[in-house]
Amino acid sequence: MNKGYVLNGRYEIIGRLGEGGMADVYLAEDLILKRKVAVKLLRLDFRDNPKAKKRFQHEAMAATQLDNPHIVGIYDVDEVEGMQYLVMEFVDGEDLKKYIKDNFPIPYAEVVNIMEQICSAVSEAHRHNIIHRDLKPQNILVDKNGYIKITDFGISRAGTEDTMTQTRSIIGSIHYLSPEQIKGQMATTRSDIYSLGIILYEILTGKVPFNGDTAVSIAIKHSQTPMPSVRDFDPRIPQAMENVVLKATAKDPDDRYQTVNEMAADLNTSLDKSRANEPKFTVQPPQNSVDEATRVMPFSPLADTTASAAANPAKREEKATQPTNNKQPAKKKRRRRWWLIGGIVGVLLIIMALNMIVSANGKTTVPIVSGTLETEAEAKIKDADLVVGDIKYQSSDKIDRHRVISSSPKESSKVKKGTKVSLVVSSGPRLVRVGNYVGQEYDVVKQKLEDEGFTVHKRNAPSSSFGSGRILQQDFESGKRFNPATKTLTFVVSTGVKRITLKDLTGMTKAQVVSYSNKVEINPTFDYVYSDDQPKGRVVRQSPNANESIQQGGNVAVWISRGPKKDSSDELKSFNVKITIPYLDNNSAASSDSTLNESGISSDDASTESTSGSNENVVLIYLKDHDHSLSTVYKQMVITKDTQVTLPFKLSGSEVGQYKVVRDGRTIMRDNNVTYNSH
Structure with missing residues (x-):
């Protein structure tokens, strides 16, 4: 498509931004909204391909469901003269692949910041039950301020879709695909987490972990070869940070992070001094499903005798040929009967005691873990012969970060050994990301921020470029996260251009002048003079004078009496x-x-x-x-x-x-x- 071509009468092509397997991307000017946009145009050889068209439409549908500052926005999707196109937010920068090449090595704190932004976007997709399935640096854009945007949801799918397992083809980019995707199994949220782990590996080392001459050789390495150590490449990388890579890229999805937020929370603390001596992450081998413990077998004298006889036919025959002595005294028979009854009762008592011991040994108590560090809580649970279950993270202003809020089952309750104990762990105070609100309506922004829990303050200032009520300035940086419970946000708000007819201020106190000025939104300046006409503290004169007109936000000079002049x-x-x-x-x-x-x-x-x-x-x-x-x-x-x-x-x-x-x-x-x- 040539420069100057106007697509659908609205988007004027400026130049080509890049080429993909199915589409070309152009920089264009939106002639209606007067802004630069990126236009993604399905290539000519795919325009009659129904699968390509479906993927193209799917990308638009997936992205428009998501509202996150780190996901490229979709403005428009249409078809004109047989050309399918998407109109997207234009990101003035480069993809993460090139960014890594241009800026490597990247400081560890910046690595955490980049991954936190990526995880924020992926978490938003997962929250809407959308799995990206093709996360890679080429689909992650970095603008000139280091702000991250994820794009290309063309092969994403809803987690609830009843889709076929891809047995004969692999969907996604081979260097970043999870082992289960390579095997043709259905992708899950943990498949995206695996890709995030590979991306983190590449940011830290400047290269992908597995390479090969063919896609098949790379796929085999993803499925069978252990993940290379980033610390072998750079020993200065903290072990806690390498552990994030290892856990995210575990071969078995069950050994990875359960959620993207869990991965982000772990990475966010990987540079903390408290984790300096953390051991290397290893996948625990699966435990035997049946414990080889001693089993208590039921006992019966009759059964023992029968078994003995069955084992020795000669004895059985000898016993059968022995003459029966019918002349034993009755007293002897009664004594033997009582011994038999006593033996049976004794055996029953032993069995009951053994059952009680076995039953008691099969139960344990959930330990008290609230308020302890997550790692300490996990150790206590394992020491009590229990299993650590799901770990969920929840913001809290009362419980310190990484400390346990509660457990399920509850603490001190009796449960069977091997029961899973789930934990709710504090992620610290709730942090809310703020944006750039300059030019927006103050009342709308104020309501939105107060709903999040912020305290909002306002200062007025006249402006000829912004209408009344619109924000001129803000005292905080866009894109940062703050705790709404402790942060106050201040805005300078335009009063527009308005004329005020001044009232007579003579005889007013300074406080009365300030109150009047705030009401009509003018700026008084005060001077002091000696006066015989007005008592001390009262207005003597003003400039401009009463009944004169000034612009709202303009200045009014006010002279206040010191009282009569005294010799000094x-x-x-x-x-x-x-x-x-x-x-x-x-x-x-x-x-x-x-x-x-x-x-x-x-x-x-x-x-x-x-x-x-x-x-x-x-x-x-x-x-x-x-x-x-x-x-x-x-x-x-x-x-x-x-x-x-x-x-x-x-x-x-x-x-x-x-x-x-x-x-x-x-x-x-x-x-x-x-x-x-x-x-």
Whole structure:
């Protein structure tokens, strides 16, 4: 498809992004929404292939069910002039395969971050019962900010689909396929976990674990050859991190992580010092289904006699030919009968005692594990002759991370030996990922974040580029996770452009002026003068005057009375300090992070500045003199260029003034030694 071609009257082709086995991908401009998109177009030789068309449609259906920031969004799917196409979110970056090649070796903390984003996307798919089945670095995109996006759900399937086992063909990429997929068995969520383990191996070592001359030789290695050690490649890799690879890529799906979230939680702590001496993960051999314990056999004198006779026919014949003595005394017969009865009773008592012992030995008590570390709880369960069952992770503000919340069956209950005990383990406080909300409606965003549990604060500022009620800036970095119970999110919200008719402020107190200003959304600045007309603390005059019109968010100068002037040897002196506040272009701030960091500004500060997404700077000025305190805002303003400001000071001979300027949440100017003689 040539540059400039307009697909379906809407998508103008800019150029080719790549080629696949069944489709080509182009960069295009959405002429309606004015944004760049990726257009995936089914190749000409597949357009009459019903299976290819079905896979193409399946990819769109699978991806549109998923709502996760790490999954490439599908905007549109259609057919025009026999051409099947998908319109997808455009990710300006490269695939993970190339990213590994360009950036290897990758720091371990970044490895964890990359895998956490991938696991987040796969977990969302699994939550909707969708199995990807073709996870590989080529299907994972990395944008220029290191943000991960997963794509290509063309061969994914629903976990509940009644699909045939692929016995004659292998679906997926051979280097990342699980042993069960290679054998033609049905893929499960744990098949995706195996692929994630291979991807983690490649990020750590820069190569795939198994290679060969043919696909068959690679498949055999996946099924039979033990996973190579990443620590043999790089001994600095923590054992805990290698254990994640080994557990995720276990040959038997039952030996892998039960869920992607479980894998992510384990990987997230793999760099912790507490796991520095962790032993290497090994798959436990299966236990014998029948224990070779001593069995108690029932005993009967009659049975013993019969058995003895059956074993010796000669004795049986001799016994049969012996003459019967019918002349034994009756007393002797009675004594023998009582001995026989006593023997039988004794045997029955022994059997009952043995049954009680066997029954008692077959039961055990579920140990108390709540509050203990997960590894300690597993050891206690095994020591009690029980089996560790499913382990689920649940967020908790009360129970520390990796400690047990509860068990099932409950603690101290009596159960049979070998019973499975499932655990609920704390994953720590619930963390919620926040986004970039600049330009969105504040009320909608506020409600959404408060529903998640955040505390939301608002500051107003006028804006000619954003309508009233839309967010100008935010004081947190997009994409980060926070605990809603402890995090406060602050927004600067546009008041738009509105005219205010000022009322007469004369005679008001400062508090009354502040209350009125907040109500009509204007910014007052205060000065102090001696006055015989107004008592101390009351407004003497204002500028602009009463009944004059100003823009909402504009400034109003207010003079407050000091009371009548008194003679004093330490007379107040008035003077001005002129400063120039530098303007920061937020569009270029993101690209200059490295320069900022070299200048001594923390990465958190730099990233905060770059999240505003606006060409306006919100500036707060604090001033301390005879009439003002540094703890309150003297003046708030919005600038779009370097701006000169005059700061009025009133100081006695013994006083020292101060001022500071805060731009977008960071102090950029300060002077703690302002005196009359120094200016």
